[in-house]
Amino acid sequence: MAPRTVSVVNMKGGVGKSTTVASLAEALASEGIRVLVIDLDPQSNVSMMLAGQDRWIELRQSSRTIDDYFNQYVYGGEPRFFRDFIANRVSDISGDMALDLLISTPEFRYIERHALEKWVSQGFDIRQLNTRFSRLTHSAIENVSDSYDLVLFDCPPGISMFAEAAIELSEFIVIPTIPDYVSRLGIFAFRKRALRSMEQRRFTDDRIWTLITKYEQHNALHQSEAAMLKEQFNVFDTRIPQAEQIARAAEWSDQKRTLEQKYGEAALVIRKFAAEFRERAGLI
């Protein structure tokens, strides 16, 4: 069976997209689900979180990055299979987990421009470029579809051709958001884009899910905004709290650790979120 495909995306920066991808991937993988995380953000945050800096450097030196994957189509050369770019068994969580990763690097920010320059000079227009990136992403996932139950895309803030491609092929979209006024405005704008993509595939809007992040239980604004979000959007019951342990978990540990050791008290919420996600995505 083909894997479920999910994009974690929000135009707004710093809302917890990468943290959501890393913690969800770890929780699900610890439950035996085979997960592939694809980092579409040149900031490489989720790559660092899940692989650690040393392995990230190693992967980069051996040309196993998302830039290298797309570069072979922009610059030509002997193409390699998508699966050869993937780092197997990442994360510092203990146990035998099938959690794999395609890292990005800061250079990934240039590939879009290089591709544009090259392909536009060959007579392609923007729409055709979009289609081309979408097709490449699609065939990449097909190349590994037997190996995973879930493919998770960590998208950059703002919008890029790659994020567009991920949205267009994803069956579900998770929009992490901080419950405040400015963030809620951001969702309205972005949700339209997500909705268009769902409608093109005759999917309904119940595949677009909002996740409340950095929630402060005693903050009256957070309480009222969370209630408002719940009225207006399809929101996960689980709210990810603002927690020091969650921020600390981003740092790689050379010692393997359990999810509970890594996330402290927040591990419980992360497991709860993973259970709710499984149910919604049909990953039973």
Ligand SMILES: Nc1ncnc2c1ncn2[C@@H]1O[C@H](COP(=O)(O)OP(=O)(O)OP(=O)(O)O)[C@@H](O)[C@H]1O
């Ligand atoms: N629940 C949380 N509690 C405390 N800190 C958090 C939480 N979630 C995320 N953070 C911290 O907030 C910052 C932004 O988080 P993260 O990088 O996941 O956001 P993002 O949406 O991926 O950002 P970007 O838009 O830059 O990609 C990081 O320093 C992260 O450690």
Ligand SMILES: [Mg+2]
């Ligand atoms: Mg991020």
